[in-house]
Amino acid sequence: MNLSTTLTLPRAKARLGALLFALAIVLAPWLLGHAGGNAWVRTLDFALLYLMLALGLNIVVGYAGLLDMGFIAFYAVGAYLTALLASPHLTSQFAVLAAWFPQGLHVSVWLIVPLAALLAAGFGLLLGAPTLRLRGDYLAIVTLGFGEIIRIFMRNLDRPLNITNGPKGIASVDPVSLFGVNLARTQDLFGLRVPSVYLYYYLFAALALVIVFVCVRLEHSRIGRAWVAVREDEQAASAMGLDTKRLKLLAFAMGAAFGGVSGAMFASFQGFVSPESFSLNESIVVLAMVVLGGMGHIPGVILGCLLLAALPELLRASLGPLQQSLFGQVLVDPEIIRQLIYGLALILAMLYRPAGLWPASRGSQ
Amino acid sequence: MSTPLLQIDQVRKQFGGVAALNGVSLTIAPGHVHGLIGPNGAGKTTFFNVMTGLYTADSGRFMLDGQTYAPTAVHKVAQAGIARTFQNIRLFNSMTVLENVMVGRHVRTRNGVWAALSRHRRAREEERETEAVARHLLDYVGIGQWADSRADALSYGHQRRLEIARALATEPRLLALDEPAAGMNATEKQQLRGLLEKIRDDGRTVLLIEHDVKLVMGVCDRISVLDYGTLIAEGSPQDVRRHPAVIKAYLGGAAHV
Numbered sequence: 219m220n221l222s223t224t225l226t227l228p229r230a231k232a233r234l235g236a237l238l239f240a241l242a243i244v245l246a247p248w249l250l251g252h253a254g255g256n257a258w259v260r261t262l263d264f265a266l267l268y269l270m271l272a273l274g275l276n277i278v279v280g281y282a283g284l285l286d287m288g289f290i291a292f293y294a295v296g297a298y299l300t301a302l303l304a305s306p307h308l309t310s311q312f313a314v315l316a317a318w319f320p321q322g323l324h325v326s327v328w329l330i331v332p333l334a335a336l337l338a339a340g341f342g343l344l345l346g347a348p349t350l351r352l353r354g355d356y357l358a359i360v361t362l363g364f365g366e367i368i369r370i371f372m373r374n375l376d377r378p379l380n381i382t383n384g385p386k387g388i389a390s391v392d393p394v395s396l397f398g399v400n401l402a403r404t405q406d407l408f409g410l411r412v413p414s415v416y417l418y419y420y421l422f423a424a425l426a427l428v429i430v431f432v433c434v435r436l437e438h439s440r441i442g443r444a445w446v447a448v449r450e451d452e453q454a455a456s457a458m459g460l461d462t463k464r465l466k467l468l469a470f471a472m473g474a475a476f477g478g479v480s481g482a483m484f485a486s487f488q489g490f491v492s493p494e495s496f497s498l499n500e501s502i503v504v505l506a507m508v509v510l511g512g513m514g515h516i517p518g519v520i521l522g523c524l525l526l527a528a529l530p531e532l533l534r535a536s537l538g539p540l541q542q543s544l545f546g547q548v549l550v551d552p553e554i555i556r557q558l559i560y561g562l563a564l565i566l567a568m569l570y571r572p573a574g575l576w577p578a579s580r581g582s583q
Numbered sequence: 584m585s586t587p588l589l590q591i592d593q594v595r596k597q598f599g600g601v602a603a604l605n606g607v608s609l610t611i612a613p614g615h616v617h618g619l620i621g622p623n624g625a626g627k628t629t630f631f632n633v634m635t636g637l638y639t640a641d642s643g644r645f646m647l648d649g650q651t652y653a654p655t656a657v658h659k660v661a662q663a664g665i666a667r668t669f670q671n672i673r674l675f676n677s678m679t680v681l682e683n684v685m686v687g688r689h690v691r692t693r694n695g696v697w698a699a700l701s702r703h704r705r706a707r708e709e710e711r712e713t714e715a716v717a718r719h720l721l722d723y724v725g726i727g728q729w730a731d732s733r734a735d736a737l738s739y740g741h742q743r744r745l746e747i748a749r750a751l752a753t754e755p756r757l758l759a760l761d762e763p764a765a766g767m768n769a770t771e772k773q774q775l776r777g778l779l780e781k782i783r784d785d786g787r788t789v790l791l792i793e794h795d796v797k798l799v800m801g802v803c804d805r806i807s808v809l810d811y812g813t814l815i816a817e818g819s820p821q822d823v824r825r826h827p828a829v830i831k832a833y834l835g836g837a838a839h840v
Contacts, residue, residue: 446682457661
C-alpha cells in the first residue's frame with residue numbers, strides 16, 4: 219500500500235472542507251439575499267451577533283460550569299458604551315463636552331471594540347467577585363438579578379444627569395465605518411452593489427471567526443483544561459493546586475468581553491439602543507442557544523445559534539401562508555403559534571437530547 | 584535522623600462541643616510510607632482535611648520539608664507540595680484519562696491566556712512536555728493503554744490508579760492517600776499494594792490513611808494510631824500490632840492479650 223497517499227488523503231480532504239466552508243461563509247448572504255431578500259440577511263446578521271454572545275456565554279457556562287442567567291448585561295454594557303461614545307447624546311446634554319468636541323463625539327470603531335471588551339470584562343469581574351462561593355441555582359439567581367440591575371440602571375440613569383436618556387434610549391448612533399467605507403450605505407465594491415446588511419454580515423462574520431479562534435485555542439490549552447476541571451469537580455480541582463477563584467474570574471471576564479464586543483456591534487448596526495433590548499428574555503435566549511446546541515462544544519453552540527435565530531423568522535414567514543392554504547384564512551395569530559412551537563422544540567430537545575443537539579465527544583467510551 | 588518531611592504539632596479542631604482532634608502530632612520521615620489508622624470516628628479524615636487545608640485548624644503548627652506552611656486554602660497546600668486522593672474517587676469524569684493527569688501538571692506549568700492564543704514556541708514546548716509527563720505517569724501506574732478513554736469509563740481499580748497518577752503529576756513532596764483500598768476486591772488490593780511498594784521504592788514519601796489492616800501492616804514503615812481525636816500509639820507495624828492501647832481501641836474493653 220502506498221503510504222504517501224494514505225497520509226495525504228485526509229489532509230487533502232480537510233483542505234477541501236476548509237475551502238468549502240470559507241466559500242459558504244462568503245456566499246451565504248448572496249444566496250440568502252437572492253432567495254428571500256435583505257430581511258433574511260438581516261436575520262443572519264443578528265444570528266452572528268447572537269453567536270458572539272453565545273460563544274462568550276459558552277466560556278462561562280460551558281467550560282467553567284457557572285450558570286449565568288444575566289449574560290445580556292454585558293451586551294448592554296458594550297451597546298451603551300458605543301451609544302455614548304458615538305452619538306450626539308452626550309454632547310447635547312453636557313455643554314462642557316460640546317465645547318471639547320465641537321464636531322460631536324465620534325469615537326472610531328477601532329477604539330470602541332477594545333474599550334467595549336475591556337469595560338465588559340470589568341463588569342464581568344464585578345459580577346464574578348462577590349459570587350465566587352455560589353454554585354448552580356444560587357449563582358443563577360444572583361446573575362439574573364445582576365442582569366436586571368444593569369437594565370434598570372440604564373432605564374433610570376436619565377435623572378438627575380441625563381446619561382442614558384432613560385426608557386427613550388439613545389438614537390443616531392454612528393454606523394461602523396472601516397477604512398473610509400461606511401457600512402450603513404450600499405457600496406459599489408469591485409463592480410458589485412453590496413447592500414449595507416451584506417457589509418455588516420462580513421464584519422460580524424470576521425469578528426465571530428476571531429472569537430471562534432480564541433475559544434478553540436483556549437479550549438485546548440492549560441487554561442481550558444483547568445476550567446473543565448473546575449466544572450467537573452471544584453474540590454478535586456483545588457486539591458490539584460488549581461486556584462479555582464482566579465479561574466472562575468478569568469472565565470467571567472473573558473466571556474463578558476465577547477458579550478461587550480457583540481453589544482458594541484449591535485449598537486452601531488441598529489443605530490439605536492434602549493433598555494428594552496436587554497431584557498431577561500434575551501439572556502434566556504442566549505442561554506438556550508448554548509444549552510440546545512451543546513454546552514462547551516463550539517460547533518454545537520454555532521448550530522444552536524443558527525437554529526434559534528432562524529427558527530422564529532422561519533415560522534413567522536411560513537405559519538401565515540400555511541394556514542391560508544389549509545383553511546382559506548388565518549385562524550390563529552402566527553405569533554402565538556411561533557412561541558408555542560419554539561417552547562415545544564426546547565422541551566423536546568431537553569427530553570431527548572439533554573446534552574444538546576451536537577454535544578462534545580471527549581474520548582472513546 | 585534527618586529533618587522530617589512533614590512535621591505537624593498539636594493540632595486541635597473542635598466541631599461545636601466535640602473535640603475532633605485533641606492535640607494530634609505527626610512526624611513523617613522522608614522516604615517513608617507512614618500509616619494513619621484508627622477505628623471509625625477516630626478523627627483520621629478530620630486530620631487529613633485539616634492537613635490539606637479543607638478545614639481550618641483551631642491551633643497547630645505545620646511544617647513541610649523544614650518550612651512552615653499554613654493550610655488555609657486547599658490549592659495552596661497542593662502548591663506547597665502535598666497531593667491527595669479522595670476516599671470516594673473524584674475524577675474529572677467528562678475528560679479523558681490523559682487530560683485528568685494533565686490537569687495535575689497545572690501547578691508546575693505556567694502557560695496562560697496569551698500562550699494559549701499565540702501558541703508560541705515555549706508554550707508549545709510546555710504543552711508537549713505536559714503531555715509526555717502525563718503519558719509517562721499513566722504507564723507508571725499501569726493504565727497507559729486507556730489514555731484516550733473517558734475517565735468514568737475506567738474500572739474502579741483503574742480509576743484509583745488514575746487518581747494516584749493525577750496526584751503524582753503535581754510533583755508532590757508528600758503523597759497523601761485517603762483510604763485507597765476502600766471498596767476494592769482482593770485482586771485490586773493486591774495490585775494497589777504492588778503500586779504503593781513501587782512508589783515507596785522510588786523514594787517518595789507517602790501518608791496512607793487506611794482501614795485495611797493487612798495492607799497497612801504490609802506496606803508501612805511506621806504507623807500512627809488515632810482514637811477519639813488523640814494519638815494513642817506510634818511505631819513500627821510490629822510495635823503497633825502489640826500495643827495494648829491499640830488492641831483496646833480496636834477490640835474494646837481491657838486489654839488481656
